[in-house]
Amino acid sequence: MKIELNGWQQAMEHLPEGITNAEIEAERKDTITLTATGGSTGSASASSVTTLYARVGGAVSGTACSQDLGEDLSRLLEDAREAGSYAGGGQLPFHRKEEIYAGGETDCPDTSPEELRALALELEARIRAEEPAILSSSVTIRQERQAMRLVSSEMADTSSASRALVAEISVQASFDGFGCGTEFEVTAGSPEEFQLDQIAKLSAERLRLQKEPVSFTPGAYRVFFDQPVMWNILLTAWQMFAGTNCQAGTSCFAGRMGEQIGSPLVSLSDYPSYPGCGYRYAFDFEGTPCAPISLMKDGVMTGMFHHMGSAAAFGEKSNGRAGRAPLLTSGIPNSYTVTPRIFLMEPGKVSRDELLSQLGDGLRIIDSYDPFHCLDISSGHFSIPCRGILYRNGRPVGNVTSIAIHGTFEELLQSIEGVASDLLISPFIMTKAYCVGAPSVLVKKLMVSGK
Amino acid sequence: MLTESELRQVLDAAVSTGGDFAELYWEDKEEHNIEFSSGKVGRVTAVRTVGAGIHLLCGNRSVYVCTNDLRYSALMEMAHKAASLLGAGEGNRQAAPFTHREVATPNPVEIAPGTVDTGRKIALLKDVDRVIAGTGGLRRLGIGYFDTDQRVTIINTDGLYTGDRRVATRLRMSATMEGEGGKVLSRWGDFTHPQGFEAYRDMGPVEDFAKNFLNRMTTSLKAEPIRSCTVPVVLDAGSCGTLWHECCGHPLEACAIAAGSSEFCGLLGEKVASDKVTLVDDGTIPGLYGSEAIDDEGHPTQKNILIENGVLKGYLCDRLNGRRLGMPSTGSGRRQDYTYAPISRMTNTYLAAGTDDDEEMIRDIDRGLFITGVGGGSGGREFSIEVTEGWWIENGRLVHPVSGLTLNGKGPEVIKLVDRVGSRMAYDYGGFCGASSGLIPVTSFQPRMRVKAMAIGGTAE
Numbered sequence: 001m002k003i004e005l006n007g008w009q010q011a012m013e014h015l016p017e018g019i020t021n022a023e024i025e026a027e028r029k030d031t032i033t034l035t036a037t038g039g040s041t042g043s044a045s046a047s048s049v050t051t052l053y054a055r056v057g058g059a060v061s062g063t064a065c066s067q068d069l070g071e072d073l074s075r076l077l078e079d080a081r082e083a084g085s086y087a088g089g090g091q092l093p094f095h096r097k098e099e100i101y102a103g104g105e106t107d108c109p110d111t112s113p114e115e116l117r118a119l120a121l122e123l124e125a126r127i128r129a130e131e132p133a134i135l136s137s138s139v140t141i142r143q144e145r146q147a148m149r150l151v152s153s154e155m156a157d158t159s160s161a162s163r164a165l166v167a168e169i170s171v172q173a174s175f176d177g178f179g180c181g182t183e184f185e186v187t188a189g190s191p192e193e194f195q196l197d198q199i200a201k202l203s204a205e206r207l208r209l210q211k212e213p214v215s216f217t218p219g220a221y222r223v224f225f226d227q228p229v230m231w232n233i234l235l236t237a238w239q240m241f242a243g244t245n246c247q248a249g250t251s252c253f254a255g256r257m258g259e260q261i262g263s264p265l266v267s268l269s270d271y272p273s274y275p276g277c278g279y280r281y282a283f284d285f286e287g288t289p290c291a292p293i294s295l296m297k298d299g300v301m302t303g304m305f306h307h308m309g310s311a312a313a314f315g316e317k318s319n320g321r322a323g324r325a326p327l328l329t330s331g332i333p334n335s336y337t338v339t340p341r342i343f344l345m346e347p348g349k350v351s352r353d354e355l356l357s358q359l360g361d362g363l364r365i366i367d368s369y370d371p372f373h374c375l376d377i378s379s380g381h382f383s384i385p386c387r388g389i390l391y392r393n394g395r396p397v398g399n400v401t402s403i404a405i406h407g408t409f410e411e412l413l414q415s416i417e418g419v420a421s422d423l424l425i426s427p428f429i430m431t432k433a434y435c436v437g438a439p440s441v442l443v444k445k446l447m448v449s450g451k
Numbered sequence: 452m453l454t455e456s457e458l459r460q461v462l463d464a465a466v467s468t469g470g471d472f473a474e475l476y477w478e479d480k481e482e483h484n485i486e487f488s489s490g491k492v493g494r495v496t497a498v499r500t501v502g503a504g505i506h507l508l509c510g511n512r513s514v515y516v517c518t519n520d521l522r523y524s525a526l527m528e529m530a531h532k533a534a535s536l537l538g539a540g541e542g543n544r545q546a547a548p549f550t551h552r553e554v555a556t557p558n559p560v561e562i563a564p565g566t567v568d569t570g571r572k573i574a575l576l577k578d579v580d581r582v583i584a585g586t587g588g589l590r591r592l593g594i595g596y597f598d599t600d601q602r603v604t605i606i607n608t609d610g611l612y613t614g615d616r617r618v619a620t621r622l623r624m625s626a627t628m629e630g631e632g633g634k635v636l637s638r639w640g641d642f643t644h645p646q647g648f649e650a651y652r653d654m655g656p657v658e659d660f661a662k663n664f665l666n667r668m669t670t671s672l673k674a675e676p677i678r679s680c681t682v683p684v685v686l687d688a689g690s691c692g693t694l695w696h697e698c699c700g701h702p703l704e705a706c707a708i709a710a711g712s713s714e715f716c717g718l719l720g721e722k723v724a725s726d727k728v729t730l731v732d733d734g735t736i737p738g739l740y741g742s743e744a745i746d747d748e749g750h751p752t753q754k755n756i757l758i759e760n761g762v763l764k765g766y767l768c769d770r771l772n773g774r775r776l777g778m779p780s781t782g783s784g785r786r787q788d789y790t791y792a793p794i795s796r797m798t799n800t801y802l803a804a805g806t807d808d809d810e811e812m813i814r815d816i817d818r819g820l821f822i823t824g825v826g827g828g829s830g831g832r833e834f835s836i837e838v839t840e841g842w843w844i845e846n847g848r849l850v851h852p853v854s855g856l857t858l859n860g861k862g863p864e865v866i867k868l869v870d871r872v873g874s875r876m877a878y879d880y881g882g883f884c885g886a887s888s889g890l891i892p893v894t895s896f897q898p899r900m901r902v903k904a905m906a907i908g909g910t911a912e
Contacts, residue, residue: 032536034536041512042512043512043513043514043515043535044513044514044515044537045514045515045516045517045536045792046514046515046516046517046529046532046533046536047504047515047516047517047518047790048517048518048519048520048529049502049518049519049790050519050520051519062494062496063494063495063496064496064497064498065496065497065498065499066498066499066501067499067500067501067519068499068501068519069520069521070497071517071523079497082497083494083495083496083497083569084495085571086485086492086569086570087492087493087494098880099483113536114533135711136710136711138710161831170710170712172710172711173710179714179831180832181549181711181712218679218908221746248591249590249591249627249629250590250591250627250637252635263810301584332482332483332498332500334484334496334498335484335486335494335496336494369829369833369835369859370827370828370829370835370837374835374837374857376636376637377637378627378635378636378637379634379635379636379637381855383837383855383856383857383908384857385833385857385859385908387833401833401861402833402857402859402861402906403859403861403908404857404908406855406908414841449679449907449908450679450906450908
């Protein structure tokens with residue numbers, strides 16, 4: 001799956017005037033999806049998109065990006081130089097050739113559409129068989145083959161390629177007239193890694209947990225977060241560990257390195273690859289190899305996400321997390337920032353059910369909504385809408401909806417009394433730019449509002 | 452761009468295995484981004500997005516393929532791939548001869564952003580920065596400039612050949628502010644215009660937006676938490692219309708109805724809201740961020756009445772999900788770009804004006820909440836909206852700003868409790884709505900209105 005960059009050496013040998021360093025990075029993503037619904041083949045899709053990014057430095061520093069594959073690479077470098085001529089004079093950092101990721105892999109597996117379709121049909125059938133109350137269900141199997149290639153004016157030429165599979169599950173059911181649904185995603189590195197029965201059971205369980213709500217008294221509760229709730233929080237909370245935010249003082253964890261922030265049960269990490277997760281990230285767009293990072297170890301803040309610029313501000317070396325803001329910048333992500341790769345809370349040793357048995361009297365939060373607007377990175381405050389189940393003496397006594405949990409992220413981390421082993425990793429919604437993983441957790445006390 | 456003959460061959464190849472309809476969406480978009488913070492210009496980036504997507508239908512099934520390799524051979528390969536993925540059998544359909552159709556844009560452009568020198572755009576950022584940079588408590592201020600000039604061409608096997616040009620400019624203000632006692636707040640806001648650079652001919656509106664953005668943050672930093680309660684809630688005119696986007700708009704999209712995931716399934720023609728509620732989605736309104744000449748399937752945008760005097764009248768339909776429901780397209784098939792298949796989405800969604808008095812809505816309340824600013828939210832079987840600015844009401848008067856609130860509930864329950872709708876409409880700058888066909892520009896607005904009882908999740912103990 002090598003990306004063709006015709007004429008790159010020539011472009012690098014004749015850099016725009018005043019430019020002494022240049023890189024072109026190409027990213028190609030080939031995706032195929034097959035959907036099964038109601039026992040039949042449903043919709044399908046396929047795409048192949050290559051994006052070219054240029055960075056130049058010297059008298060000026062600038063960037064440009066294009067999906068025009070007919071564009072001359074020298075023109076792209078010139079566009080970057082021109083953009084840089086307006087910029088504020090800051091220099092872009094560049095690696096020496098020997099510092100750039102030294103791999104060169106271009107092969108990655110490819111499963112045929114027929115096999116993917118068969119997998120979707122098999123999983124969809126098992127899900128329907130698991131719960132008779134299901135009204136409609138669909139399973140989409142998505143194969144993403146991603147390749148990166150980076151070339152530089154020092155004639156570095158490095159590549160990587162990987163393949164991820166994702167199962168997207170969407171199920172609607174009715175229990176005695178009460179309508180409910182669930183949607184979630186599971187990743188794997190190969191078709192054989194999907195645990196079909198386990199996914200089917202998880203779908204059915206998530207449906208059965210939803211029931212007509214009873215009335216609710218707001219206040220402080222002992223709380224159990226099911227896995228999706230912690231996942232939703234981590235989806236935004238990683239930004240607190242961004243070196244760029246800590247440098248700018250806009251993270252509530254700025255200046256807290258080495259401090260005990262969370263409970264000793266909490267460890268947060270970011271990996272370039274992880275068992276069971278199909279996604280794999282060899283190097284970032286500055287060419288830095290992606291190393292595993294410990295962000296919080298036993299409750300102590302131990303690291304940040306860095307690109308070359310933010311690392312230099314802390315006197316450190318980049319850990320390979322240069323990224324492009326995935327949303328709300330432009331059609332092609334291009335805003336220079338740091339992003340995680342596979343960010344997760346390290347799982348504990350107890351099963352989810354064992355941990356849930358320790359809830360006693362409290363509230364089990366089974367789902368939450370809208371992670372993007374509910375957590376303030378600078379203060380750490382969150383106010384997250386969700387739904388759950390009241391427990392008394394360890395037994396469920398009624399469902400509650402339209403409730404919200406409140407507090408700060410730091411208070412939440414401090415209050416964690418147990419971490420389950422049920423880690424589930426899913427890609428970031430929409431752009432799939434990175435992955436987040438979370439287990440279920442038991443929380444000593446949290447404010448919960450609602451009716 | 453390929454010749455018409457080549458384009459027809461691509462469509463014919465797509466339907467060669469039994470597809471009954473194929474559409475080709477061709478996009479060429481130029482964008483310009485400038486970062487500006489702490490009084491300095493940051494990165495300046497030119498972005499070019501080009502590509503094409505083929506949407507193939509066979510009854511209620513669909514295949515979508517896309518690529519940014521725009522050579523004839525590559526598009527033929529993708530068309531054959533689509534046909535292969537459909538795998539229906541033999542097809543004998545051929546694309547009908549093209550008929551060119553032009554639809555006038557509701558948002559004409561005077562000064563295309565690409566014709567404006569980058570230095571002028573930077574001068575604009577400096578002007579805005581100068582107006583607000585000295586605001587007390589400001590820890591960090593960033594202003595981002597974004598413009599986009601998108602040209603789309605849409606052709607299909609029914610013989611349609613049409614296109615649209617969508618131009619927009621946007622300033623994103625992002626700030627971190629510190630209040631008394633070290634309380635810190637980060638927020639962002641977009642000043643959007645579906646126009647070219649003429650949007651900044653008069654600097655008054657953008658300066659007002661910028662000052663107002665920071666003033667609202669200052670107010671929020673003084674806000675007090677309240678206890679959870681069930682009280683009347685007044686939502687002010689303008690962008691508080693996000694409530695309708697989340698609690699009704701998403702559940703009324705045909706994709707949600709066809710999937711059976713909406714609380715409004717099977718309720719067409721039935722009373723679903725109070726008599727005061729008439730809800731409209733209209734992509735034709737000049738000057739609004741969600742307006743376009745045509746949707747991304749080439750269907751002219753139109754005014755769609757979703758709820759009329761409390762009765763459910765219609766859904767927002769794209770071609771495929773309209774088929775699934777046995778309904779025609781409502782000009783609602785939208786997508787971020789060629790990498791997404793079109794799906795039913797909102798445009799400009801609003802609560803129609805009523806006849807009630809704005810002041811009486813508050814004066815009439817003993818204890819309640821007046822919401823003047825909302826952030827983003829989410830929709831589905833339950834909706835949620837972040838409240839960014841609100842006031843506690845006691846004995847008909849605004850007492851103090853409130854903080855830490857989220858509105859959430861079930862749409863069909865909330866809209867039955869609307870007991871006042873004001874007569875003065877206010878619009879919304881608009882923003883982005885994210886769903887399965889990507890991020891698209893929308894607005895949602897309303898006159899001031901009141902819900903007679905709503906559960907409020909407060910944080911005070």
